[in-house]
Amino acid sequence: QQQVRQSPQSLTVWEGETAILNCSYENSAFDYFPWYQQFPGEGPALLISILSVSNKKEDGRFTIFFNKREKKLSLHIADSQPGDSATYFCAASDTGGADRLTFGKGTQLIIQP
Amino acid sequence: GGIITQTPKFLIGQEGQKLTLKCQQNFNHDTMYWYRQDSGKGLRLIYYSITENDLQKGDLSEGYDASREKKSSFSLTVTSAQKNEMAVFLCASSNRGRGNERLFFGHGTKLSVL
Numbered sequence: 001q002q003q004v005r006q007s008p009q010s011l012t013v014w015e016g017e018t019a020i021l022n023c024s025y026e027n028s029a030f031d032y033f034p035w036y037q038q039f040p041g042e043g044p045a046l047l048i049s050i051l052s053v054s055n056k057k058e059d060g061r062f063t064i065f066f067n068k069r070e071k072k073l074s075l076h077i078a079d080s081q082p083g084d085s086a087t088y089f090c091a092a093s094d095t096g097g098a099d100r101l102t103f104g105k106g107t108q109l110i111i112q113p
Numbered sequence: 114g115g116i117i118t119q120t121p122k123f124l125i126g127q128e129g130q131k132l133t134l135k136c137q138q139n140f141n142h143d144t145m146y147w148y149r150q151d152s153g154k155g156l157r158l159i160y161y162s163i164t165e166n167d168l169q170k171g172d173l174s175e176g177y178d179a180s181r182e183k184k185s186s187f188s189l190t191v192t193s194a195q196k197n198e199m200a201v202f203l204c205a206s207s208n209r210g211r212g213n214e215r216l217f218f219g220h221g222t223k224l225s226v227l
Contacts, residue, residue, distance in 0.1 A: 009153070036216075041220065041221075042218075042220050043203050043205070043218025043219050043220050044156070044216075044218050045217075045218065046216065049213075051213070089155060095211065095212040095213045100158060100212060101158075101212060101216065103156040103157075104155055105153060105154055105155035
């Protein structure tokens with residue numbers, strides 16, 4: 001059973017547009033949601049994260065929108081740049097329980113100049 | 114800052130061979146992890162260790178062994194490589210292993226089995 005789902009699998013947007021990456025989860029006990037960014041040939045690196053007590057988290061051009069009732073969240077990348085081209089993983093954990101991060105399958109983002 | 118070093122970067126093996134991957138971290142983190150990354154399948158946890166000589170199974174532990182001989186190193190053994198297997202193995206560490214901690218990843222070991 002896949003606990004964290006991401007869509008789309010692949011996304012291409014033009015430079016300067018807002019890229020929207022979606023994530024949904026099954027386990028209502030999940031309360032921490034990080035997004036990791038991975039460039040080819042490198043390991044993933046933490047980009048931004050949110051706790052379930054919040055519905056929005058901003059860090060520069062990156063914003064997470066979180067809807068606890070629908071068990072959905074999204075990562076918005078504003079004014080997207082070619083350097084944002086990477087694979088983005090949504091992850092989730094239940095910090096009061098098993099505690100291990102569960103990763104989605106990733107969205108490959110391509111920014112066309 | 115710190116770094117996670119994985120060796121080797123590339124590993125080519127034969128079917129049935131026992132293969133060992135190594136990972137070193139200088140963050141002084143308590144917890145270390147091994148993940149497997151297959152194209153289109155995300156990251157799946159193989160083993161993790163919360164302290165020296167500790168081992169905990171992840172979702173994908175069958176077919177693997179791991180060893181945490183000291184705090185800074187964590188090795189993974191593929192007990193019998195499968196023909197045509199191709200995956201990237203990622204090592205990571207975090208401070209105390211809590212679910213809301215940042216994971217720091219190495220660059221990966223890419224495995225190909227002939």
